[in-house]
Amino acid sequence: MLAGGLLSLGSLGLNQIAPQALRLEAAKATTETQVAARPGTAYWSSASFPVENFQAYTSAFGYRQSPYGGEQFHYGLDIAAPQGSYIRNWWEGRVVEVSDDSACGTSIVIESGDWTHIYCHMQGYVTQEGRRRSFVDREGGLHIVEGQDMPAGARIGRVGMTGRTTGPHLHWGLKYQNDWVDPGIILQAMYDDQETASR
Numbered sequence: 001m002l003a004g005g006l007l008s009l010g011s012l013g014l015n016q017i018a019p020q021a022l023r024l025e026a027a028k029a030t031t032e033t034q035v036a037a038r039p040g041t042a043y044w045s046s047a048s049f050p051v052e053n054f055q056a057y058t059s060a061f062g063y064r065q066s067p068y069g070g071e072q073f074h075y076g077l078d079i080a081a082p083q084g085s086y087i088r089n090w091w092e093g094r095v096v097e098v099s100d101d102s103a104c105g106t107s108i109v110i111e112s113g114d115w116t117h118i119y120c121h122m123q124g125y126v127t128q129e130g131r132r133r134s135f136v137d138r139e140g141g142l143h144i145v146e147g148q149d150m151p152a153g154a155r156i157g158r159v160g161m162t163g164r165t166t167g168p169h170l171h172w173g174l175k176y177q178n179d180w181v182d183p184g185i186i187l188q189a190m191y192d193d194q195e196t197a198s199r
């Protein structure tokens with residue numbers, strides 16, 4: 001369905017990116033080495049860092065002690081930023097879901113080919129408009145409808161504390177062909193490409 005849009009990504013489409021990302025995913029234990037060894041082509045130059053006013057990575061992808069007790073797998077990367085900081089769309093895609101009734105809080109899900117990216121704990125709320133749901137953050141000037149296309153880097157929300165969270169941050173989840181991927185690996189690859197490009 002998105003094939004037409006993906007052709008406009010430039011010389012490299014997501015389908016060419018995917019095998020590399022999967023190799024990185026499979027080599028999670030040796031992430032640094034694998035990412036460093038990848039070819040220096042600018043696979044990721046179209047991608048946007050997902051939040052403005054970055055402060056810190058507060059929780060990595062993987063097993064962790066839950067702040068609510070016990071150990072659990074954390075299916076995403078937590079990126080702290082001041083309350084109200086704008087969240088940016090990682091990759092050009094289509095809004096497939098907005099919701100505000102889970103631990104993820106007010107959230108938006110975007111599909112870009114085989115990739116799905118999920119943004120949690122945003123400010124604002126979700127409302128029904130006809131047959132579609134939409135996400136509204138009036139103070140942030142945002143109104144996004146399910147089915148809408150979003151360019152990379154577009155503002156799609158603001159950091160908040162909705163859902164289960166102990167402080168303002170973006171919980172950023174990434175899936176490739178429905179399997180969770182460590183967003184930290186992708187961010188590292190993006191940084192490497194930027195460094196290569198600026199050399």
Ligand SMILES: [Zn+2]
Pocket residue numbers: 059074076077078170171172
């Ligand atoms: Zn999280």
